[in-house]
Amino acid sequence: MTSKAEAAKPSPAPGARTECDVVILGSGLAGSITGAILARNGADVALIDAGHHPRFAVGESQNPQLVEWLHILAVRYDVPEIKHLLDINAVTENIGPHHGRKQSFGFVTHRPGREPDPREATLFVIPKMLTEATHMFRQDTDSYYLNVAAKYGCTVRQDWRATDLDLDDEGVTVTGANGEVFRARYLIDASGFRSPLAQKLDLREKPSRLKHHARSMFTHYVGIKPYDDVCNYPEALRAPAESPFHGGTLHHLIERGWFWIIPFDNHKDSRNPVCSVGLTMDERLYPRDTTITPDEEFHRFLDQYPAVKRQFEGAHRVREWVSADRIQYSSKQTVGDRWCLMSHAAGFVDPLYSRGLSNTFEVVDALAWRLLDALKDDDFSAGRFEYVERLEQGLLDYNDKIVNSSYISFSHFRLWNAVFRVWACFTTPATMRLLRARQDYLLDGRDDRHFKDMEKAAYPGLWWPESHNFKHLLDLTAETCEKYEAGEIDGDKAADIVFEAIRDCESVNTPFGWKDDEDHRFYRATTPTMVRFMWWANTRAPAEMRDLGRAMVTGVVKSALRGRKVT
Template sequence: MSTHRPSYDVAILGSGIAGSTLGAVLARSGAKVLLVDAGTHPRFAVGESMIPQMIAWLQVLAERHDLPELEALADADTINEQVGNSFGRKRHFGFQLHRPGQEPDPAEGHQFVIPDALTSASHLFRQDSDAYLFHVAVRHGCDTRQRWRVRDIDLRDDGVTLTGTDGHVVGARYLVDASGFRSPLAEKLDLRERPARFRHHSRSLFTHMVGVRPFDDVVDVPEASRPAAPWHEGTLHHVFERGWFWVIPFDNHPRSRNPLCSVGVTLDPRLHPKPEDITPEEEFERLVRRFPAVRRQFEGARKVREWVSTGRLQYSSSKTVGRRWCLMSHAAGFLDPLYSRGMSNTFEIIHALAPRLLAALEDDDFGDERFRHVEELEQGLLDHNDTLVNCSFISFSHFRLWDAVFRVWGSGNTPGTLRINNALRAFRADRDPSVFDALEKAPHTGLWWPDSDAFKALLDTTARSCEEYEKGLVDGDTAADRILALVRESEAVSPGFGWKDVNQRFIHPDRRQMGEFLEWAAASPLTELSTIGRASLDALRGAQAAPDAAPGR
């Protein structure tokens, strides 16, 4: 080792939600951190929809690393009180199938209302949430170099050197690239897989708008066919063959004063090639006109910033971790915003990376073996999401098949979140971080319920069935019947919420049903379920004895 010690322990490229959160975690534990960014805050970003697993990982980071400021993002009321009154509420994932030129059929809508017992999720107005996290990182000791573009990266056995376009040189013991698609480190080391290895293909158009009408106001639906919660109170997905629109309102919460709505569409370019003769705004308007109810929702709406039109969204990297460096989260790869996995993946990766990096700094040992799980996790999160999203895009052309895929996706969400919440409660009880190490000892790293062979088998059957439908080997009903039969038979799928009942498309677990789910899970012959159920049931009974206890505690 060189006797010359670099100025910083860790340099982080990118001061967005990923880089700033990691910087705050490391600096809070005593590391000397530099946050580097070619831009500055506040700034526009998409990826605004929170999910229960993301909030669970956020709470774990807050508790494990003594960063209570992170808790402000974990509740829809608190975030509008402590961060800014610009955030929406996400009560549900909502999906409505559309066909060109036709009114949507209420019987072809789905909704999964997030159980109140799990969390109160938000729609993040990213320019405010990211700036907040950046300032948290600075308060805990991170140095910053904003509007500074890296020209060259020199990786050596004893450290890392960054050279800016202005000639300024910075040294660090370790480099994390959290910058995103245009990763300087991925370019330097030629890490991008060309083409990306994923089966899924999509491109996107997106912006922020004002004047987007609540979908509830533009469709006339009989009361018996209305969803469990208003469409406007969650993240709405208008799905159609090989594509989907997103509608993410920031004005649907009583404390919010933000009139904006995040709007976008994601398309498979193999069916919807990118036109060369019209603007992105004109293309969006052309797409909207194909679907009468969607057209009504956007009548009179106006953009507040220029449209962004992308090429293929998917990119991947052959390697994400090396000696003294890590490509983190969206610098490593990206799939598709469907199911809002991006931020959840980011916080899970931070949780895996930060303790290992702090230990490496302490030991002055940056060997590959120490960070092997981070690589496996990053690649696994992308690959399993590729399987699910690819199945979804295939199934959008056949409602019963899409209905089956929806049930597979939804049925794994609650157990996948509860296992994290249980580990967090155990840590709060005795401050033993080994409970988090146990979470990593799972056979299907990166799956949203990674310790269940039964759930993995369900996903594998779903993938095979959808791919056979795509190739024309079976029709949509045959593929759907195969998946739905396994859903009904699977011991990993609860009978209580409605996942097994095709007549129930609006899933809205109340507290009574959550209690029944935990009773069922505790008695399950599947170890991964009975463990979750017993621990969660004990916590529920404790919360009932102390009704003021916070969710997840």
């Protein structure tokens, strides 16, 4: 491996040949942050992209696990700029005032031609102890991290289209349309659906094993009204004033589909009037009509749902629609000798629950330390990256289970309410396990075993991968929803089964209200709630939860005694 100074080479002339350690295809957040990590730690990296920045991208909404994975990457690989994505204040200060806050996940059920029933809405407000997350204005964040990668020494090529990939026992050759050649020891494809590597090696599953089906259309608007201002709900049934729907990502649920509303103007310091808008729906129920424009199709949907339509009165688009047929895809294999299909190049399920970037950066962490070791050992065999393969396939499969179950349940609110709880109730422990590992890493003199121990979990890709109880509950939920879909049981029976399983699952925490009556629909963890939760987690919870609770308390105490903040 070369030093950072050696890696910062001037651009060679077209037709030249450049030797490097790693070539990364794709300079979105995944490719650029991976490049920054590798270059910061001594690798000679070429970061190449067929397009250029700034550019439109979706994947704008964070979740708590994503924020903690970013924090882990920042401290584990000594790239402090990654911390600039950790919360809305850091993003605004370091990247710019164009981003929104992600205070919550809100869900509202709609039926054609009717006003929504306010009792058919759910809301999960992210506990502040986990994060004050962000709606990322991706043209700004992605440009910023491309420059961070360049700062650490990555050789950057934009508007550089790879026309040929050649893999052999000694390395990888990537040839561009301009004749320039990169010769590398390892190839990472972080380009997404149109992966050159997946095409070259015929890696796509045909058909995909994923059960979920959906197509999507999305764009940016200005002038979108906050749903809280147009919903006409009685005061007693509104979202809490301190946690409005407009404070986070809003999902308008329809039968086997949903609209997303992701505002960038909902933070006090934002200067961005734009709102991300999308519609994702099962293409088997809503086949694409190629005789009409995306604008016409979107407004046909709006015309069916009066409360959603009111949000768009006076609003207008600021860019063209992106409209895609079925967006689910998967790969037979994601790692091989000298190559890796990273995250969205390997597969994709759905933007529901904002898991895309969380999954991506879990893969980045698993790949980065292995690749840095491989560069030292000069051993790039697929076997040493076997965990990355299991992780990527698991992330697809478990996400497919919860998303497919959710789409099935959208048309029956009681069942949806139960499925929503299955997803949301494990968000906190899933984040706590990451926080515990980072805490222990810093308190124990940056001992990397704390991160490597997380990979010993039974179910890689599950968002709480050590939990047998969670795995059982998710499997039962998926099985029950599929029986409802097949007509073997009705929606109320399916809801009864899932609600009973939630009540019987000892790892589902009681202080947040997940086991409460069905009329409990808004979940907001105040400071007293968090105190009750930590007491439960340390005293009455099962062992898998008690371990997390006690570790968090111990870490806080140790940090205080040492007079240092765990950051």
